[in-house]
Amino acid sequence: MTVTWTDTLDNVDWNELSDLYRKAPLGDKSPERLKTVFGNSMFRRFGYEDGVLVAAGRALADGLDCSYICDVAILPSHQGRGLGDALIAHLVECSRGHAKIILYSVPGKEGFYARYGFRRMTTAMAVFQDQDKATAQGYLAQE
Template sequence: MALEWRHAIDAVNAVDWDELSRLYEIAPLGHKPPESLKQVYAASLFKCLVYEDGRLVGAGRALADGLDCSYICDVAVHPERQGTGLGREIVAALVERSRGHKKIILYAVAGKEPFYRKLGFRRMKTAMAIFRDEPLAIARGLVEED
């Protein structure tokens, strides 16, 4: 089936936020409430939503300032479409829209680093983070324990 790619959210390209929330749950990227997704997508300069037969099968976004930094995050692919290259295509679309920024940063789920390395991303040696739930971040392998 042909995929429909949307890069804007507006009256013509409305999003079913409940459907997007379900996609993140089954991808699995965790629980992201619809209202939270609406807020973070509104704040993101670049968006990528992929539909197949009217059903949302992939999504991703990039927070960007238009010049210095673009941060790609929340790339999710429906389990039925995982392994088909759709995730790679979503990341490539967001990287292309981010061209011209001094740096493009991507936050990966622990264990997925080799996938992103194939797409040109390199591990940062100086990245630091503060997590609201630090014990969970440590348990998931996202940050080192002191």
């Protein structure tokens, strides 16, 4: 398996990226939404194998204080092959120099990110568009 990595948005097929998130499974993210959020992110990374998108992720950063790593997705057929490691290592390295690097994980995947030094925050809070769904999926604590 040879994966080619790129940070450019020039050749991204936004429908293919949307499909990757559905398959990962990280939810239904429209191509238009993904184009906006990746376009507004300081750092991003895409992995292709034989021209097929197999990995993607991004970091929304301000250049000094905070970098937020998010939307990390690996095609299920390619999980367990080190692509997640390569993707996170790249985004963390790009984010170095920020006062803090933050991410939130799919419930149950916290151990993967702990290998990169991420620790649970005691004060993190969030407002989700669908609070009940986020609670049911394990992203928000039960009140």
